[in-house]
Amino acid sequence: MIMINVGIIGCGSIGVKRHIAEYTDIENVQLVAFCDPVIERAEAQQEIYGGKVYRDYNELLADKSVDAVSVCTPNYKHAEISIAALKAGKHVLCEKPMGITVDEMDRMIEAEKQSGKQLMVGHNQRLIKEHQVARDYIAEGKLGKIYAFRTTFGHGGPEGWSVDGKDSWFFKKEQAAMGAMGDLGVHKADLMRYILGEEIVDVGGFISQEAKAFSNVDDNAVCILRTESNAVGTLQASWSFNGEEDNSTVIYGEKGVLNLLDDTEHSFIFTSDKGEVIRENYGGIQTNDDEGQSKKSLVMEAFIDALAKEERVPVTAEDARKSVEIILAAFESDRTNKIITGE
Template sequence: MIMINVGIIGCGSIGVKRHIAEYEENENVKLVAFCDPVIERAEAQQKIYGGDSYESYKDLLMDSNVDAVSVCTPNYMHAEISIAALEAGKHVLCEKPMGVAMDEMDRMIEAERKSGKQLMVGHNQRLIKEHQVARDYINEGRLGKIYSFRTAFGHPGPEDWSVDGKDSWFFKKDEAVMGAMGDLGVHKADLMRYLLGEEVLDVGGFISKEAKEFSDVDDNAVCILRTESNIVGTLQASWSFYGEEDNSTVIYGEKGVLSLLADSEHSFIFTGRDGEVVKENYGGIQTNDEAGQKKKSLVMDAFITALVNEERVPVTAEDAKKSVEIILNALESDRTKKIITGE
């Protein structure tokens, strides 16, 4: 059996509750190294799983026993650490958003190319069955021409989930750079590109900071998107849904409507114009609440499967960069009060 020795860079909530928890269940993974600037957090994981603990990511990257790393740090460090890891000969799974600026994402892509290793970005939305079946429906023409969509991702915010609560890096402009848009909006941007199979050209963003008085970053956004084939839709990202989490997407076509993660009983609903109705429950998606945490994100398994089988990772850096670009354009649109138009 092929074993991949994995190191975790960043032992906060995302690193522990998602990456470590899912790697630990993967028979092809051995957790061998843990890093966090709060060294006690790394040492706590070392006591559970063995291996080594580090305060500096640079020291972990010098560990020849590490084959691959997960980068679970504040957003502004994603590019710096991922590039260093690739240059050190490690495969990389980087949390989203891939980066916070176009030039640094270009450097990440170039570092991967030169290294001969793989860089994957942790977009889980495209991996769940509801969204994969929906993509098949669209590709098979069961919706006909797609006219419009609406997609949303909203919950109460990361303060009750992050290990640092309201003091978390999520709310600090110099560390997160983007708030709800980088945390949630980029997931939905990636999803719509995946489902529709085309790029977003025009972006209008309406973005605010009203819900978190202790935060430096955006917490609410509604964006208008137009794709290559003139599909228009809305994307909403919010840290102010103080109730049930919303992770829904609805797609409208000439032959019917797809409703994804929008119904409490059926996570997949197709309503055909001809009267056909398909209702399924494929299990839904991972959430931040206790029940939702028990579901796998599927990201870690997909990353390891690609490495073991020597296949291309399912969410490449080139692909993930385009999803971040939508979010950056939305932020620029809000700043300039103009529609940002792509090529």
């Protein structure tokens, strides 16, 4: 068994509750280094898992015992740290959004090519069974031609679980660049590309900042999307769902409808045009209310498995770039009051 030594860069809520918690459940992973500018956060993890602690990520990257790193930092640092890690000879798992500009994402992709290492982006939605089965249904023609879709990701906002609450970087444009769209919308952009197996070619965006008076980033958005095959749909991202979280997707096709994470009892429902109904419960998806590993996101497991088998990671940088481009197009649409058309 190939052991992989992992370093964590960023020991806030995502780093601790998702990355560290899930790495500890993987047999061939050893957590050997923790880094955070608030050194006490790194030291708290060292007390549990051992290893070394760093305040400066460059010092962690100089640690020859580290094979791979998770980048769990504010959005504006994703590209800088990922590029430095790749140049230092480390594999990288970067939190979403991959980057905040097309230029920096291009530089991340080039750094990966030059390094001979792998860069994966943490899009967990495509890895859960409900969405993988849905992709298979569509690829196999069980829905026929896809006509329309809607996908939603909304909750009350990250202040309830972020280590810094309302003072979190999530709400500061200079560090986050984007709010609910970068946090939630990019997940759904990635998901629709994955499930439908085609690209989004036209984007219209309606984006607002109404729900979080203490913030200077977006907290609500509705996007209108058109695919290569002329399917049309909506994508909603919100930090104003101050009740039950909504992470649902509905796909309408010639031969039936798929309801995904849209029912409290059955996470997968297919209703055919002939009246046949298939209901399954595959376990759903991890939420911010889940503690530790009660529902795995599967991201860390997929990352480590690919490295151990020397296979390509399942969410490549080239792929993740396209999902961020949809979000950037939505912002441009909102700013210009125009539909943004891809090349």
